[in-house]
Amino acid sequence: MLRLIFTMVITILIGVGLGYFMWGSRVVRLTESLNQITLEYDALRSELATRPPRASGGGPVPSDELRVINEGVAALRQEQAAQRVLLDQLTATAANPGGAAAATACEDNARNLRTELDRCNADKQDLQARVNGAPRSPSPSEPPYSPPIPRRPDPRYDNRY
Numbered sequence: 001m002l003r004l005i006f007t008m009v010i011t012i013l014i015g016v017g018l019g020y021f022m023w024g025s026r027v028v029r030l031t032e033s034l035n036q037i038t039l040e041y042d043a044l045r046s047e048l049a050t051r052p053p054r055a056s057g058g059g060p061v062p063s064d065e066l067r068v069i070n071e072g073v074a075a076l077r078q079e080q081a082a083q084r085v086l087l088d089q090l091t092a093t094a095a096n097p098g099g100a101a102a103a104t105a106c107e108d109n110a111r112n113l114r115t116e117l118d119r120c121n122a123d124k125q126d127l128q129a130r131v132n133g134a135p136r137s138p139s140p141s142e143p144p145y146s147p148p149i150p151r152r153p154d155p156r157y158d159n160r161y
Helices: 002-050 063-095 100-132
Strands: none
Touching: none
16 A cells, blocks of 8 residues: 555656656746747837827828828829830830831731741642652752661670570
8 A cells, every 4th residue: 555655656746747847848938938028018118108199180290201201102203204104105106116117027027928838838739749649849959868778787786695
């Protein structure tokens, strides 16, 4: 019986000791953070108590705030003026697309497109002739067809071993 009581007491003491060591660091960190928050709250309260009360509603606004607001409005007006200039330039460009320079560029593009279209039509006719079994006429830029040269097997890659 005495041995049972002694074992229970030792077990309880070990449990309390382990609990203290396991949870003690968390409790310390929590206590430190609460103390820091309390100190910051007290410092903020004393700072607000030393400032003069501010008029709420339609009262006068301090000059610093007015200066910041005026600077923001001026920046918005400058941005609006820059956008207006850009819009005027784009409108002028849309009304007169570039005159002679644009016309020559369009003609060059049309000429290139016609050339590509002619090439595509020639390729199409060649493919249709191949499908129908007609012999193909070689184009002047293409060398004549020569069959591949048969190669002798390379003994280094012979897998008969």
